[in-house]
Amino acid sequence: MHWLPPNGALHGPAFDHLLGLNLAIVFWLFVAAQVLLVLALMRRGAGPNRGGKARRSLLIVDYVVLAGITGLYVWMVASSHRLWAASRESTVCSPGVQVEVTGVQFQWYFRYPGPDGVYGRTTPRLVSAPTGNPLGLDPADAHAADDVVTSILVVPVGRPIDLTLRSQDVIHGFFVPGMRLKQDAIPGMSGHLHFTAETPGNYVILCSQVCGLGHYRMQARLLAMPPGQFDAWLAARERALAAEAKP
Numbered sequence: 470m471h472w473l474p475p476n477g478a479l480h481g482p483a484f485d486h487l488l489g490l491n492l493a494i495v496f497w498l499f500v501a502a503q504v505l506l507v508l509a510l511m512r513r514g515a516g517p518n519r520g521g522k523a524r525r526s527l528l529i530v531d532y533v534v535l536a537g538i539t540g541l542y543v544w545m546v547a548s549s550h551r552l553w554a555a556s557r558e559s560t561v562c563s564p565g566v567q568v569e570v571t572g573v574q575f576q577w578y579f580r581y582p583g584p585d586g587v588y589g590r591t592t593p594r595l596v597s598a599p600t601g602n603p604l605g606l607d608p609a610d611a612h613a614a615d616d617v618v619t620s621i622l623v624v625p626v627g628r629p630i631d632l633t634l635r636s637q638d639v640i641h642g643f644f645v646p647g648m649r650l651k652q653d654a655i656p657g658m659s660g661h662l663h664f665t666a667e668t669p670g671n672y673v674i675l676c677s678q679v680c681g682l683g684h685y686r687m688q689a690r691l692l693a694m695p696p697g698q699f700d701a702w703l704a705a706r707e708r709a710l711a712a713e714a715k716p
């Protein structure tokens with residue numbers, strides 16, 4: 470659909486098709502409701518209804534139409550569920566890329582688990598953005614030493630991405646229109662979101678929940694790049710981390 474932002478995700482065309490289909494169904498239901506309304510008004514204007522015939526037409530308008538619309542909505546839910554569930558299963562096939570997304574008033578942070586593949590422990594009392602530890606990484610945990618924290622979400626194209634969504638304070642809405650992704654980040658819970666980027670480029674990341682006074686400026690950037698370039702980028706970040714850690 471021409472009025473949607475350009476799509477960069479593998480599941481995008483299926484999502485756009487479903488959106489168009491749902492909008493078309495709702496549009497024609499609206500038109501049908503208006504036609505029924507006008508017909509009912511015209512019949513009422515034609516004079517008093519007569520006994521059994523009026524009851525029969527009421528039965529058709531009330532129950533048959535109601536059953537039809539209920540069936541249609543059930544079908545709409547069932548047909549969209551597969552697409553919805555595919556992006557929210559709790560596991561992702563290897564070699565997937567793991568990234569943790571954390572919403573904080575009013576900023577998004579992204580964490581890569583590093584070569585060990587395990588996210589290090591975080592502790593709320595260690596959270597300190599001014600000293601470069603916005604997620605509260607615990608230095609006592611060995612897994613935390615190689616965790617790369619960034620304010621831009623860099624992903625490779627063609628590889629499945631497994632996002633773990635978290636929030637440090639209030640409910641934030643992780644929203645990437647160009648990747649057809651939208652899922653809330655809820656404090657105390659970690660949700661999953663899967664996708665595969667297909668087109669390299671820059672995509673805007675927004676917050677779709679009104680999360681406070683600075684909500685309007687809660688934006689970040691998703692950068693999709695070829696896999697080789699992504700590996701080089703991550704390796705450079707790891708080297709910088711190792712150099713920083715050396716006394």
Ligand SMILES: [Cu+2]
Pocket residue numbers: 572574575640641642676677678679680684687
């Ligand atoms: Cu927010």
